[in-house]
Amino acid sequence: MRFDFNEKERKIIEDFxxxxxxxxxxxxxxxxxxxxxxxxxxxxxxxxxxTRKIVDEEINLNSILFKIxxxxxxxxxxxxxxxxxxxxxxRNILEDQNLSDYISSIMNSKNIIIPAYVEDNMNFHLKxxxxxxxxxxxxxxxxxxxxxxLFLDWADYxxxxxxxxxxxxxxxLNKDEVEIKSRENLYGIDLLxxxxxxxxxxxxxxxxxxxxxxxxxxxxxxxxxINRILIPGSIGLMQKSFEEARVFAKQHKNGGKPIIAxxxxxxxxxxxxxxxxxxxxxxxxxxxxxxxxxxxxxxxxAKVFCLESLENIASSALSILSxxxxxxxYLSGNILMLSKFFQVNGTSTEVSRVNLGxxxxxxxxx
Amino acid sequence: MDFNLSKExxxxxxxxxxxxxxxxxxxxxxxxxxxxxxxxxFRKLGEFGIxxxxxxxxxxxxxxDVLTTVxxxxxxxxxGVDGGLTLSYGAHTFLCADxxxxxGTKEQVEKYLPKLITGxxxxxxxxxxxxxxxxxxxxxxxxxKKGDRYVLNGTKMWITNGPIADVAVIYAKTDPSKxxxxxxxxxxxxxxxxxxxxxxxxxxxxxxxxxxxxxFNNCEIPEENLLGKEGEGFLMALExxxxxxxxxxxxxxxxxxxxxxxxxDYAKKRIQFDRPIGKFQAIKHKIAxxxxxxxxxxxxxxxxxxxKDQGRPINHLEAAVAKLYVGDFSLKPxxxxxVLHGGNGYTHEFDIERVFRDGRLAPIGGGTSDIQKVIIxxxx
Ligand SMILES: Cc1cc2nc3c(=O)[nH]c(=O)nc-3n(C[C@H](O)[C@H](O)[C@H](O)COP(=O)(O)OP(=O)(O)OC[C@H]3O[C@@H](n4cnc5c(N)ncnc54)[C@H](O)[C@@H]3O)c2cc1C
Numbered sequence: 001m002r003f004d005f006n007e008k009e010r011k012i013i014e015d016f017x018x019x020x021x022x023x024x025x026x027x028x029x030x031x032x033x034x035x036x037x038x039x040x041x042x043x044x045x046x047x048x049x050x051t052r053k054i055v056d057e058e059i060n061l062n063s064i065l066f067k068i069x070x071x072x073x074x075x076x077x078x079x080x081x082x083x084x085x086x087x088x089x090x091r092n093i094l095e096d097q098n099l100s101d102y103i104s105s106i107m108n109s110k111n112i113i114i115p116a117y118v119e120d121n122m123n124f125h126l127k128x129x130x131x132x133x134x135x136x137x138x139x140x141x142x143x144x145x146x147x148x149x150l151f152l153d154w155a156d157y158x159x160x161x162x163x164x165x166x167x168x169x170x171x172x173l174n175k176d177e178v179e180i181k182s183r184e185n186l187y188g189i190d191l192l193x194x195x196x197x198x199x200x201x202x203x204x205x206x207x208x209x210x211x212x213x214x215x216x217x218x219x220x221x222x223x224x225x226i227n228r229i230l231i232p233g234s235i236g237l238m239q240k241s242f243e244e245a246r247v248f249a250k251q252h253k254n255g256g257k258p259i260i261a262x263x264x265x266x267x268x269x270x271x272x273x274x275x276x277x278x279x280x281x282x283x284x285x286x287x288x289x290x291x292x293x294x295x296x297x298x299x300x301x302a303k304v305f306c307l308e309s310l311e312n313i314a315s316s317a318l319s320i321l322s323x324x325x326x327x328x329x330y331l332s333g334n335i336l337m338l339s340k341f342f343q344v345n346g347t348s349t350e351v352s353r354v355n356l357g358x359x360x361x362x363x364x365x366x
Numbered sequence: 367m368d369f370n371l372s373k374e375x376x377x378x379x380x381x382x383x384x385x386x387x388x389x390x391x392x393x394x395x396x397x398x399x400x401x402x403x404x405x406x407x408f409r410k411l412g413e414f415g416i417x418x419x420x421x422x423x424x425x426x427x428x429x430x431d432v433l434t435t436v437x438x439x440x441x442x443x444x445x446g447v448d449g450g451l452t453l454s455y456g457a458h459t460f461l462c463a464d465x466x467x468x469x470g471t472k473e474q475v476e477k478y479l480p481k482l483i484t485g486x487x488x489x490x491x492x493x494x495x496x497x498x499x500x501x502x503x504x505x506x507x508x509x510x511k512k513g514d515r516y517v518l519n520g521t522k523m524w525i526t527n528g529p530i531a532d533v534a535v536i537y538a539k540t541d542p543s544k545x546x547x548x549x550x551x552x553x554x555x556x557x558x559x560x561x562x563x564x565x566x567x568x569x570x571x572x573x574x575x576x577x578x579x580x581x582f583n584n585c586e587i588p589e590e591n592l593l594g595k596e597g598e599g600f601l602m603a604l605e606x607x608x609x610x611x612x613x614x615x616x617x618x619x620x621x622x623x624x625x626x627x628x629x630x631d632y633a634k635k636r637i638q639f640d641r642p643i644g645k646f647q648a649i650k651h652k653i654a655x656x657x658x659x660x661x662x663x664x665x666x667x668x669x670x671x672x673x674k675d676q677g678r679p680i681n682h683l684e685a686a687v688a689k690l691y692v693g694d695f696s697l698k699p700x701x702x703x704x705v706l707h708g709g710n711g712y713t714h715e716f717d718i719e720r721v722f723r724d725g726r727l728a729p730i731g732g733g734t735s736d737i738q739k740v741i742i743x744x745x746x
Contacts, residue, residue, distance in 0.1 A: 002368040003669050063367040145544065207381060217599055246746050266743030270690065273742055277687045281665040285369040302659045357650025362632055 027191040035124040066287035073236030083228040086112035100207035131162040140170035152195040154206040167212035188337025226346035234306040245317035275309040293366040300356040311339035384444035401573040412485025424481040436671040443620025449724025450574030452617035457526035460609035462489030469594040490531035502543040509538040518582035528578035549599035553591045560585030571723030608692035609734040611685040612670040622660040625703040656699040683745040690738035693729030
């Protein structure tokens with residue numbers, strides 16, 4: 001066992017922090033696509049997007065990625081979500097698939113490719129998918145409606161999930177090729193958007209598809225990969241929210257003393273710190289476990305524990321920050337909303353609990 | 367970072383579980399029901415090498431690192447050993463023997479450690495008093511130096527192994543005008559005139575461990591029974607904190623795994639509404655929550671052990687976090703486990719209520735959860 005980073009690992013984390021310091025902490029860059037590209041380019045030069053830089057047995061890459069991901073999310077959660085969902089996620093889930101040159105080149109040039117998979121009456125039961133593809137010579141004809149498509153505004157492409165015969169299949173569409181039926185800002189995190197899109201008998205060449213996917217575990221892996229975005233992200237958000245409350249409680253005075261001196265506040269912080277430390281360890285473990293079954297299991301443990309702890313911590317932080325917490329100066333309010341958003345994405349915490357129970361009971365096999 | 371136990375550690379854990387299941391667990395229910403200490407099982411712990419696992423081999427110990435020691439303690443809980451026996455072992459090994467080992471003179475170490483390691487001697491540690499629990503620095507037991515002897519007067523309270531101990535590490539004030547700095551530690555042997563133990567206190571859980579008052583009434587001990595130097599007692603007690611937050615907590619953590627395994631088994635066998643209750647989502651949720659607690663709690667306790675193995679100075683913040691977590695968060699999973707077993711969970715037949723009762727000590731003994739919160743909030 002080893003609970004810390006060695007010197008080499010610390011150096012890589014420090015190098016990443018240096019880049020992180022050059023990135024804004026708020027969402028202002030979202031107003032300008034060029035700024036976003038600029039920041040993505042900066043990140044491209046780091047281990048964050050290019051893990052090939054590390055070939056050293058003494059370095060545990062997964063641990064480092066866990067740390068820098070949580071740091072990035074703490075610094076700027078908008079950027080984190082776009083970079084993770086729009087770039088890293090696609091790479092992870094398509095890792096083992098045969099990709100056409102066309103798709104490979106799009107992915108390699110750091111385009112933002114947003115996944116569109118949710119439908120009415122279909123979230124984690126992807127088998128009930130109604131978006132269908134019909135093969136017609138060198139083309140697929142694709143039709144369907146997708147809901148809850150995140151961050152479409154910043155996308156270059158959309159990765160559309162559909163059904164071809166009895167299998168899943170993905171298509172990469174240029175963003176302009178999809179019809180946007182509705183677009184709303186996410187409640188409480190209003191710089192981020194959620195859209196409904198329509199695809200009507202769209203002809204898509206074969207080299208823009210991935211699949212059909214025959215791997216029966218693909219859906220589990222799909223959600224597992226989303227969880228792997230949310231878990232380290234939640235640690236960054238917890239740290240941010242905890243720090244806001246901690247610093248405030250030490251500086252803000254009432255009755256002639258800093259409010260941390262009151263047990264009501266000090267004990268809340270102690271509970272927050274306890275949840276944070278426990279979350280940190282289980283999240284780090286979840287991102288670090290090689291064994292497939294254990295990894296899947298720990299992913300579910302961390303998904304439930306970290307995401308619920310995030311809600312508790314952000315909620316307590318808001319209590320401590322009192323009215324100040326509702327001003328622009330603090331992010332704990334946004335983080336509280338994000339915690340719910342994080343809970344329902346990937347395998348929701350409820351579904352994760354059921355899956356974890358099934359695993360423990362031997363009803364579900366990995 | 368690397369969160370895997372080594373192959374050797376995993377094998378050793380399995381060995382401890384097998385040993386405990388064979389030699390100790392079959393006796394648990396009988397002794398728990400009687401509320402009696404199981405001398406035979408304690409001796410077996412000594413024979414197997416658990417009582418002295420981390421002490422050097424020249425003293426008869428196992429020479430193991432702290433993490434392995436914690437894994438063994440966890441394994442006892444996981445096998446189904448009751449919290450009473452594991453508490454007795456914890457107080458004996460970590461609060462008494464380890465303090466003598468670390469702060470004793472060569473003579474003191476050679477005199478007591480070999481016997482404590484085999485279990486021939488049983489040890490205890492007396493810090494708390496009737497009016498000094500959380501605030502131990504306000505203790506009123508005094509040790510007055512008279513020539514080449516110390517004379518102890520006062521009463522210790524809640525002392526695990528008190529009625530059965532052969533050797534006690536006792537904290538008393540050599541300078542009552544001071545708070546922490548006035549506290550010193552002493553070795554007191556059974557049958558020393560003026561030293562007596564009260565009758566075992568009847569408790570809710572950890573019933574097989576014997577808890578009592580220790581009374582010192584002009585109890586004279588030779589000056590060579592002073593441990594370390596005068597005034598160092600409080601720091602010595604603080605040093606046991608890491609053991610308290612790792613090896614003493616570990617059996618509680620292991621007991622959650624025991625309970626989890628029992629729940630899984632029960633949920634698959636118990637049929638209601640024509641199906642195993644494990645098929646109901648609410649039952650899966652409970653099982654998942656117990657699993658979540660177990661996985662998180664063990665990482666926190668392992669981390670304290672690992673840091674100790676690295677020779678790092680005590681991190682009181684992390685230690686308090688681990689204690690608070692195990693203490694406060696273990697209530698729900700053990701309660702869930704009891705409810706999952708329905709009426710059976712409420713009976714002595716199924717052991718679950720025993721784990722629930724034993725576990726209620728975790729937020730009290732060795733510093734209450736509130737005191738952990740005081741420590742954490744002060745250190746932020
Ligand atoms: C089964 C058992 C075995 C034990 N074994 C040993 C042993 O071997 N050796 C030994 O020395 N001791 C032992 N103890 C004693 C144990 O460590 C104490 O019970 C514990 O430290 C609490 O002290 P107390 O009982 O006096 O409670 P108190 O200190 O009187 O606390 C009462 C309540 O007040 C709260 N409180 C106190 N101070 C504060 C504060 N500043 N802020 C907020 N809340 C506060 C506490 O959290 C608690 O809820 C044992 C206890 C038990 C039950």
